Amino acid sequence: MILEELDDAAGWLRTARRVAVFTGAGVSAESGIPTFRDGGGLWREFPPEEFASWRGLLSAAATSPGKLARFLLALLEPIATARPNSAHTAIAEIEKYTRVTIITQNVDGLHQEAGSREVLQIHGTLLEIVDSHGQPVRTLTRADLLEMVRRLHRAADRPAAALSLPWAIRPMAGLRPTGAYKPRIVLFGDAMAEPDWSAAMEAADECDCFLSVGTSGQVMPAAMLPSRARIAGAPVIEIGPEPCLGDIQLRGHAGSLLPQLVQAAFHQVD
Ligand code: NAD
Numbered sequence: 001m002i003l004e005e006l007d008d009a010a011g012w013l014r015t016a017r018r019v020a021v022f023t024g025a026g027v028s029a030e031s032g033i034p035t036f037r038d039g040g041g042l043w044r045e046f047p048p049e050e051f052a053s054w055r056g057l058l059s060a061a062a063t064s065p066g067k068l069a070r071f072l073l074a075l076l077e078p079i080a081t082a083r084p085n086s087a088h089t090a091i092a093e094i095e096k097y098t099r100v101t102i103i104t105q106n107v108d109g110l111h112q113e114a115g116s117r118e119v120l121q122i123h124g125t126l127l128e129i130v131d132s133h134g135q136p137v138r139t140l141t142r143a144d145l146l147e148m149v150r151r152l153h154r155a156a157d158r159p160a161a162a163l164s165l166p167w168a169i170r171p172m173a174g175l176r177p178t179g180a181y182k183p184r185i186v187l188f189g190d191a192m193a194e195p196d197w198s199a200a201m202e203a204a205d206e207c208d209c210f211l212s213v214g215t216s217g218q219v220m221p222a223a224m225l226p227s228r229a230r231i232a233g234a235p236v237i238e239i240g241p242e243p244c245l246g247d248i249q250l251r252g253h254a255g256s257l258l259p260q261l262v263q264a265a266f267h268q269v270d
Helices: 002-015 025-031 054-063 065-081 086-094 142-157 161-168 196-206 222-231 254-266
Strands: 018-023 099-104 119-121 124-131 136-139 174-176 179-185 209-213 236-240 248-251
Touching (some): 002 209, 002 254, 018 196, 018 222, 065 142, 065 161, 086 254, 236 254
Parallel strands (some): 018 099, 099 119
Antiparallel strands (some): 124 136, 174 179
16 A cells, blocks of 8 residues: 555656655654654643744743743754754755755754755744844854753753843844844744745745645645645645645655655666
C-alpha cells in the first residue's frame, strides 16, 4: 500500500518542472525541536494566548518573568543545538533535479543549513534581529543562541528573574537609543512576513507538484497554500504521521519517508 503511494508520489516529483515544498514544525521534530501542538508540546505548558503574541510576552515579562524565562528556554534550547536531519537534507537534494521553492513556517533556519537555496520564511526567522522599522540589526548564530540559553538558565533559577532576563536575552531583544529590536518572527496578530508570503502564494499557484511536510494545517493563512496549489492544478503530496487531505498521503516520519521518496524519484533504475 505505502509502496504504491510512494511510487505515485515519486512519479509526480520526477516529472515536475517546479516543486513547492511546504514545511511545518514536523520536519524539524527529528532534529530535536518539538512541535507546539503534539502531546507534550510547548502550548500545553505555555498557552498561546499568553506566549504567542508580543503583547502577551510583554505582559509575562512584567508579571511572571521566571515563567517567561522557562518559556524562552523551552523554545530556544532545542533550536540552539539543532542540526538539519535527513528530511531537510533530502529536500535540499531535490534541487539537483528540478526547481524547488521551500515555503517554511519554521523559524529555525535548518533548511538553509541543509543547503536549500530558495527558502521562503513565511513566519520569519529567530536568527534575524530587526528594529521597529523592520531594518536588520544583526544575525544570530546557533552559538549566540546557546550563550543566551546559558544566561537564561541562570535567570530562570534566580528569584529576581525580572532583573536578569533583559541581560540574558540582550542579543535578541531589547531597547537601544533608536528604539526596540526583536527577532523577525510572526506571532499571533502579526502580518505574514513579506516579501516571502506573496512569493509563497505565487509558488503555490505556479508549481506542478506541491509537497507538504510535517504541518498540522491549523495555522492560518499558511494552511490555505495546499488548496491553492490544488486549485491551480498541482497534485498535493502530504507527509506526516496524522491522516490528512493530500491527493497522496505518505503516513510516517519525514526523516525516513523523504529520503525514500527522493531515492524512488531520482535514483531508482527500472
Ligand atoms: P504544525 O502546525 O506545523 O504541526 C506539526 C505537525 O507535524 C503535526 O501535524 C504533527 O503530526 C507533525 N509531525 C510531528 N512529528 C513529525 C515527523 N517526525 N515527521 C513529519 N511530521 C511530523 O506546527 P505546530 O507545532 O502546531 O506549530 C505552530 C507554529 O509554530 C507553526 O508555524 C510552526 O512552524 C511553528 N513552530 C516552528 C518550529 C520550528 O521552527 N522548528 C517548532 C515548533 C513550532
